[in-house]
Amino acid sequence: MTAADFAATRARYTASDADLAVILGVSTGTLAAWSTGARAVPKQKAALLCWYVAAEERAKVLEASGLPACAWMIACDEQFDATETPEDLPDPEPHVATCAACHKREAYADRRLGPLPPMPRSGIVSIIDTFDELPRWARPAAIGAIVLAAIADGEMISDLPRLVRDPSQIGLATLTLxxxxxxxxxxxxxxAxxxxxxxxxxRPGxxxxxxxxxxxxLSALAVVSPFAIGDPLIRNRTDLVILACVGVFFGLVIGHSWLGPAKTPAESRP
Known part of the structure; x- marks a missing residue:
């Protein structure tokens, strides 16, 4: 988005600079810099501004339509304006899916403006949303992959000077990750x-x-290690016993520290 595009889009949105700065998570000085071209407008911020402009224009069209408003949505909007914890408010999507008044209003706006696209999300929120969309059985697998990859990545960071000196090791480091x-x-x-x-x-569970x-x-590592690194993790029965003992030990640690019952503040005090 160029400075001219930003200024034109900004002019279509009726919020004050102070309110828009809060919405976009920037300062009013940054808005001014975007308008003059002194700073480039990030793609995510540009998409978010366009979404708010489209949402406001949609609201104006619906207000002028004469269609009756949904009492439930009005009450929900009032709660949103009054609460400091909007995440505790009910999700409107199930209501919209079954409300005749909402259906008529959405269809009217869609015919005139087209469907409103999903609200753009920041990178971390997008990741969280993607995680929430995974089936429940797949979430522990995703968490496990992220945690162990992060641990391995930490080791790679400590080895970064060696990797810079010897780039041939980057392939092995990537394979390790x-x-x-x-x-x-x-x-x-x-x-899962x-x-x-x-x-x-x-507790035993x-x-x-x-x-x-x-x-x-450990079993997954043992299976792929001969093919991935050419060195089997288990060569004999002794290695198998050691691997099992290591797995049981760290499993007990995880079961005790990660899966144990959460302590209340009173229980945490000495």
Whole structure:
């Protein structure tokens, strides 16, 4: 979006500069810099401004339509303006899907302006939304992959000077990162499959869930290590026993620290 495009789009939105700055998460000085071209308008901010302009124009069209407003939506808007925790408000989508008045208003606006696109999200919010859209059984696998990949990435950062000196090691470092993510995904999947049954066992089930996670991670590494790095993780029965003991130990740690019952503030005080 050029400075001229930003200024033209801004002129269509009736909010004050102060309110728009809050909406976009910037300062009024940044708005001025965008208008003059002193600073480039980030794509995400430009998309967000365009969405608010489209939403306001849609509201004006509906207000002039003469169609009766939905009492539930009016009450919801009033609650939104009055609350400091909008995340606690009810989700309007289920209501809109079944409300005749909302259907008529949406159809009227769609015929004149086209459908309103989804509200643009920031990078981290988009990631969270994508995570929430995953099936429940897939979420632990995603978490496991992210956690172990982050741990491996931390190790790679500490080795960054060596990688700069010897770029040939970058491929191995990337493979290590992929293996860590794959092992974490395997552990998360094992957790997702076993947790519903083990959770019924109470505290022992927490420990067993942790063990299932770590053993699945180590098993995945053991399976792929001969093909990925040419060096098997398990060469004999002793290696298998050691691997199992390591898995059980760290599984107990995870079950105790991650899956244990949350302490109340009173319980946390000495």
């Amino acid at each position: 992929a293996l860590a993510a794959g092992a974490g995904a395997a552990g998360g999947l094992a957790y 499959l076993t947790r519903p049954s083990l959770e019924r066992l109470g 927490d420990y067993l869930s942790g063990i299932a996670f770590t053993l699945a991670c």
